[in-house]
Amino acid sequence: MLFVVSLMTFVIMWLVPGDVSAEIGGTDATPEQIQQIREQLGIDKPLLERAVSWYGNLLRGDLGHSYLLNRSVVDAVLERLPVTLSLAGLALVLATIMGTLLGIVAAVRHNSWLDQGSMVAALVGLSIPDFWFGLVLIILFGVTLGWLPTGGFVPITEDFIGWVRYMTLPALTLAFTQMGVIARMTRSSMLDVLDQDFVRTARAKGMRRGTVIFKHALRNALVPIVTVVGVTAGVLLSGAVVIETVFSLPGVGRLIVGSIQRRDFPVIQGGLLVTASIFVFVNIVVDMLYGWLDPRVRDER
Numbered sequence: 001m002l003f004v005v006s007l008m009t010f011v012i013m014w015l016v017p018g019d020v021s022a023e024i025g026g027t028d029a030t031p032e033q034i035q036q037i038r039e040q041l042g043i044d045k046p047l048l049e050r051a052v053s054w055y056g057n058l059l060r061g062d063l064g065h066s067y068l069l070n071r072s073v074v075d076a077v078l079e080r081l082p083v084t085l086s087l088a089g090l091a092l093v094l095a096t097i098m099g100t101l102l103g104i105v106a107a108v109r110h111n112s113w114l115d116q117g118s119m120v121a122a123l124v125g126l127s128i129p130d131f132w133f134g135l136v137l138i139i140l141f142g143v144t145l146g147w148l149p150t151g152g153f154v155p156i157t158e159d160f161i162g163w164v165r166y167m168t169l170p171a172l173t174l175a176f177t178q179m180g181v182i183a184r185m186t187r188s189s190m191l192d193v194l195d196q197d198f199v200r201t202a203r204a205k206g207m208r209r210g211t212v213i214f215k216h217a218l219r220n221a222l223v224p225i226v227t228v229v230g231v232t233a234g235v236l237l238s239g240a241v242v243i244e245t246v247f248s249l250p251g252v253g254r255l256i257v258g259s260i261q262r263r264d265f266p267v268i269q270g271g272l273l274v275t276a277s278i279f280v281f282v283n284i285v286v287d288m289l290y291g292w293l294d295p296r297v298r299d300e301r
Contacts, residue, residue: 002276002277002280005272006269006272006273006276009272010047010054010269011047013265013269014047020043020068021034021037021038024037024067024068041067043265058273062074063269064266064269065266066259066266068259068262069264073266073267073269076255076267076270077255077267077270080250080251081251082155083249083250083251083252084237084251084252084253086163086167087167087170087174087240087243087244087249087251088174088236088240090167090171090175091172091236092175092229092232094171094172094175094179095174095178095179095232096182096229096232098176098182098183099122099181099183099186100183100186102118102179102186102187103118103182103187103190104213104218105118106118106119106186106187107190107191107194108190108213110191118183119183119187122179122181122183125177125179125180125183126181130174130177130242133173133176134173134243134246134247135246137172137173138150138169138246142169148166148168149165149166149169150169151247151248152249153166153249153250154166169247170243170244170249174236174240174243177239178232178235178236178239181231182225182229185224186225188224189223189224189225190217190221193221199216199217202216226286226289227286230282230283230285230286233279233282237275237278237279238275240253241253241254241256241257244257245257252271252274255267255271256272259271
């Protein structure tokens, strides 16, 4: 998967017209100077030769050197990675909590106004573009009410309260657009489980309603929910590219966007590869959780 992602990145950047030589040379550079810059950077070489060289360096842990930042890609990405991970992580927690609760309420109150209202809220979350919703939150809570900052970032190690204030709006933006997916899957999975014999038996034995719902029904409905949460984690990482730009967060997403605009190919390649690696890792963790959540899956393995 990582090889396919990196190879597709190579091909797309090769097809896109223009390169970083014009950015470095400036508007007054002559064609001869542009060509000289291309030769110095090695971007005048054929695609296959450049790809083989980059993969060879990758095997040594070297993602290359930024054309414009004057530093290694690894340092540039690792410096901004905590911002992206904290944004996506907080958004994932919020989306999981809100989506799971909405789905449980909708399943327990099936065909009631709570069910319909929860699914309407989920549908709204699925339908609203995250960048538009982010702008609405900025105008409402940042500009009109002045409760929360509209941009910037404070590391969690320096000021936890400040980190929460700066991350609330972007995390809510990402979470609201993804909670609908989790809510719909939770509702569907819970409805399947609530109709099974062991749930009816638990109710007949006089167990508390909360115990039946959360200990018996929800636990057996978690496998498809966890699958959706794993996919959502990847969507949140990709969505962070736009949200970091809207809220001026110094994360990997904003770094990639700036590099695309300026044709800094090594940073684009390295940033996308790191993001894809995190997504693959999350999916591996989700696969491992199946056996822990459901003994039947563990026995099959």
